Amino acid sequence: MSGASVSGEHSHGTQAAQQAAEAIRARLGVQSPVAAIVLGSGLGGLADRAQGATRVPYAEIPGFHAPGVEGHRGELIRGMLGGREVLLLAGRFHMYEGHSAQVAAFPVRVVHALGAKVLFVSNAAGGINRAFPPGTLMMISDHLNLQFRNPLVGALEPGDIRFPDMSAPYAPRLQRLLEAAAVEGGLSLARGVYAGLLGPTYETPAEVRMLATLGADAVGMSTVPETIVARAIGMEVAGVSCITNPAAGISDAPLNHAEVMEEGRKAGDAFCGLVERFVAKL
Template sequence: MAESLGVAGTLEAAVAVLRTRLPVQSPVAAIVLGSGLGGLAHRIDGATRVAYRDIPGFAEPRVEGHAGELLHGTLGGREVLALAGRFHMYEGHEAEHSAFPVRVVHALGARTLILSNAAGGIRRTFSPGQLMVIADHINLMFRNPLLGRVVAGDERFPDMSAPYDPGLIRQLHAAANALGIRLEEGVYCGLLGPTYETPAEVRMLERMGADAVGMSTVPEVVVGRAMGMRCAAVSCITNPAAGTSPHPIHHQEVIEVTRVAAADFERLVEALVQAL
């Protein structure tokens, strides 16, 4: 992020660029597409794309499964914005920077934030490909994107008693039932990465009440809630967490499983957008 401009100045510059490139009017939601879940972008009709490298304050993702584009179009007949890919803190970005795209889509008019991620399954009944709506999270990244000076419009001390909107969670369950998709609900734990968890760490997280673990989502939800956005998030369980299976964990496996589960994820998100 351009340090000389600060968050407000960089946000203004990013929005100015995007207003000239995207025919944004009143998006009903912004969607963040996690590892291997970028296929939803192909379901967006009339999509206009802007590469992250062309947006002030954005960085280019350097991880497979993250395209690095902001899209505008319609999904299920509703106007949406989509962030195809993340730049994670484990790539060297500060939490504030990693969550900056959420500020941009909010400034473009989105008031509902739908996030997705790939996650390791801690709950023993989870199997690869399972979708889990996040009911709550545990932040063990030991970073908070709101540190420092308050950005205009933010709450200084945001209430996090319901970070994930209960109404959106109910709508996701209703959509899953109507579509015949098995959708679980649980607690997501965010860790900094980039290493996967050790078996001892997974046992600790299990005792803390976590059902899934990953390396994203938490900073974006914190910023979204500080700005008053309604947030919902879906995890694709890609592998058993370390110590719950004898097999090692590989990123390629994560990408392959999310691609298999992508069809159900895409149908679920489209149904939610239509219900907004």
């Protein structure tokens, strides 16, 4: 199997997702996952905590691609967290790598075809809100799509909603469970709005001031296409951003990916504990 085996107009739509899911189920023994979890930069340590894990590399899944960014393993993992079966997406495809929005969101269609009804998205993000220092875990309450791409453009896929309601893209029910999981673990959990930009450049200080005016608390280069597709196919979504650095202009320090990775690793234990308690509550 390889990512190149699926092609055509709907190469990353509903039918392709079902084909990929069949191939994955045969490899991993997926039964009834309560959630699928997307692991962002530096947050891949959760994959090592899954019990009874079985894995398949992205390169062996039809329609998937090997991630080209450090901190993204490129594996789909089936295992147990908090006593519940989950699917872990260790890495994602970014549009700044040259992928379309449809490709970036394709893994969401696949995990839905495998039975997941809840999507948990995570990412590393720059802090715009000055009250969120590096290491802050921010529950995503809403987002700004400033990537100027939408994975639903084109022919309506079977099972999709043509005009999905985005008044509550991150489910209030799941937000309450996340807050309860944080309290249970004695963890401080911020909440805020995530701005998704295309990248791959970090934002300029002027852009960060603009984002703050628009109401953003954190900024990154992912997550939004996944959430949009999840809502279109009826999945509930929850999300957490790990604030890894002050956004440009908040601090005079230059930004680099190594810093993002390091801060993600530092927050790893808190993040893993939060997600495990959250999954146990589903």
